[in-house]
Amino acid sequence: MCTLGNLKMQSFSPFSSLYFFLLLTTPSFVITALTQDGFCSAPSIFDSDADSDSSSQPLYWKVTNPTLSPSHLQDLPGFTRSVYKQDHALITPESHVFSPLPDWSNTLGAYLITPAIGSHFVMYLAKMQENSKSGLPPSDVERFIFVVQGSVILTNVSGNVHKLTVDSYAYLPLNLDHTVEADAAATLVVFERRYYGLENHVTEQIVGSTDKQPLLETPGEIFELRKLLPTSLAYDFNIHIMDFQPGEFLNVKEVHYNQHGLLLLEGQGIYRLGDSWYPIQAGDAIWMAPFVPQWYAALGKTRSRYLLYKDVNRNPL
Numbered sequence: 001m002c003t004l005g006n007l008k009m010q011s012f013s014p015f016s017s018l019y020f021f022l023l024l025t026t027p028s029f030v031i032t033a034l035t036q037d038g039f040c041s042a043p044s045i046f047d048s049d050a051d052s053d054s055s056s057q058p059l060y061w062k063v064t065n066p067t068l069s070p071s072h073l074q075d076l077p078g079f080t081r082s083v084y085k086q087d088h089a090l091i092t093p094e095s096h097v098f099s100p101l102p103d104w105s106n107t108l109g110a111y112l113i114t115p116a117i118g119s120h121f122v123m124y125l126a127k128m129q130e131n132s133k134s135g136l137p138p139s140d141v142e143r144f145i146f147v148v149q150g151s152v153i154l155t156n157v158s159g160n161v162h163k164l165t166v167d168s169y170a171y172l173p174l175n176l177d178h179t180v181e182a183d184a185a186a187t188l189v190v191f192e193r194r195y196y197g198l199e200n201h202v203t204e205q206i207v208g209s210t211d212k213q214p215l216l217e218t219p220g221e222i223f224e225l226r227k228l229l230p231t232s233l234a235y236d237f238n239i240h241i242m243d244f245q246p247g248e249f250l251n252v253k254e255v256h257y258n259q260h261g262l263l264l265l266e267g268q269g270i271y272r273l274g275d276s277w278y279p280i281q282a283g284d285a286i287w288m289a290p291f292v293p294q295w296y297a298a299l300g301k302t303r304s305r306y307l308l309y310k311d312v313n314r315n316p317l
């Protein structure tokens, strides 16, 4: 809300002589501007509207209901926050392009990251409609699914069945027959990659939920960290869930050989990638190539939580 106008109008009680003096001597258009939206029309994030009151919305609600852009930009032809550079990309919801996912039924997919960008993995949003069913990944490809909205039923070849709701996930090893089914609309974020095997190490199906994962030590950092997969050598990637309170930021301005696919599940802040600084919000996705300088600071009044793919446990040679 416009503090300047409010302050001016609130700091004088209507009965003070100065108030009347101002009222009589200040041109009426100034009074109007100061006391109505005309002067500061940009809505403030500190307004306690339902949208920003996270307690009134389902978990990760913003990911599938993003604030696309300030109202005065929404219908601006060609406006997007998306960026594609040599060592990073920011893909924001107004840029998503959905098409039927091959081998899935009643499911639209928006690929956000694929080897064409330079990655060794794919990251996509799967919008499962009612009565939808997954297809299998290519042979020798492992899959990770995370439920962002709705719920799905995972059934694997040995017949065990799991209901996955928001914040739940599953890891499917390469060549493990399985189906993911939804009888009502559901949204998943999916990572797949060709499995980089190690002798005498095998991965197994994992089913879990973020809230049941323990917090891990983060020496020198203040964010809260959970890892959704085992850290054992068999697994050639992990999925980090990282939480920042407003004002908290990464201590290390990281540069490393690992690649990242990021989905901001909650909150907002500034992501530095290379020499660029991007305001981001829940629903935004980021590709980080190996060695791109990366840093995040959380802003606003609710925590930031992001889901992060990171390759691990394999010699970079």
Ligand SMILES: NC(=O)N[C@H](N)C(=O)O
Pocket: 240, 242, 254, 258, 260, 294, 295, 308, 310
């Ligand atoms: N950009 C990141 O958040 N990177 C992680 N802290 C990581 O690489 O572990």
Ligand SMILES: [Mn+2]
Pocket: 254, 256, 260, 294
């Ligand atoms: Mn990193």
